[in-house]
Amino acid sequence: xxxxxxxxxxxxxxxxxxxxxxxxxxxxxxxxxxxxxxxxxxxxxxxxxxxxxxxxxxxxxxxxxxxxxxxxxxxxxxxxxxxxxxxxxxxxxxxxxxxxxxxxxxxxxxxxxxxxxxxxxxxxxxxxxxxxxxxxxxxxxxxxxxxxxxxxxxxxxxxxxxxxxxxxxxxxxxxxxxxxxxxxxxxxxxxxxxxxxxxxxxxxxxxxxxxxxxx
Numbered sequence: 001x002x003x004x005x006x007x008x009x010x011x012x013x014x015x016x017x018x019x020x021x022x023x024x025x026x027x028x029x030x031x032x033x034x035x036x037x038x039x040x041x042x043x044x045x046x047x048x049x050x051x052x053x054x055x056x057x058x059x060x061x062x063x064x065x066x067x068x069x070x071x072x073x074x075x076x077x078x079x080x081x082x083x084x085x086x087x088x089x090x091x092x093x094x095x096x097x098x099x100x101x102x103x104x105x106x107x108x109x110x111x112x113x114x115x116x117x118x119x120x121x122x123x124x125x126x127x128x129x130x131x132x133x134x135x136x137x138x139x140x141x142x143x144x145x146x147x148x149x150x151x152x153x154x155x156x157x158x159x160x161x162x163x164x165x166x167x168x169x170x171x172x173x174x175x176x177x178x179x180x181x182x183x184x185x186x187x188x189x190x191x192x193x194x195x196x197x198x199x200x201x202x203x204x205x206x207x208x209x210x211x212x213x214x215x
Contacts, residue, residue, distance in 0.1 A: 002081030008114030027081035111187040115197035129158040
């Protein structure tokens with residue numbers, strides 16, 4: 001059983017590494033957004049409640065999110081384990097999650113935090129460019145288009161999303177640190193917390209994660 005909570009700031013590569021874990025270990029990656037959308041689509045009682053808040057542009061309350069997490073973790077594809085990405089974000093959510101996995105006879109075995117310097121994260125995120133026409137993604141340094149400002153695939157205009165502007169990124173990193181620092185202490189005390197240096201080659205980073213998951 002591999003119950004995994006994935007932590008890491010925006011741009012740390014959580015999505016990339018989670019996909020590699022899914023391929024290697026055959027367990028589902030569960031993001032809060034996907035979970036909420038799935039519950040709404042399935043029309044469960046909790047999904048209907050969540051939809052009311054989402055339609056009103058409000059945050060879905062913890063008790064509804066926890067209920068949806070419980071429903072999702074009870075599904076057959078989570079028998080061998082799961083990766084929770086983007087949840088929990090706060091100590092009360094972590095405590096509620098502990099209770100849920102206990103009730104379901106599961107466990108959080110690994111809490112893996114991907115650590116990257118702020119300067120590198122800002123370079124990774126602020127360099128991203130998106131095509132207005134087809135949505136293709138580029139990076140001014142790591143994956144530039146053949147012609148500056150023009151999409152290789154469709155010739156559309158490339159632009160920088162508001163989310164990828166330096167000031168916005170700094171605010172997102174600040175929020176992440178404020179929310180997540182207490183969580184790191186919470187899990188470290190339980191002895192299932194692992195920090196991974198997440199700079200450099202994607203496969204090297206994955207081999208560090210794999211070594212932990214094979215313990």
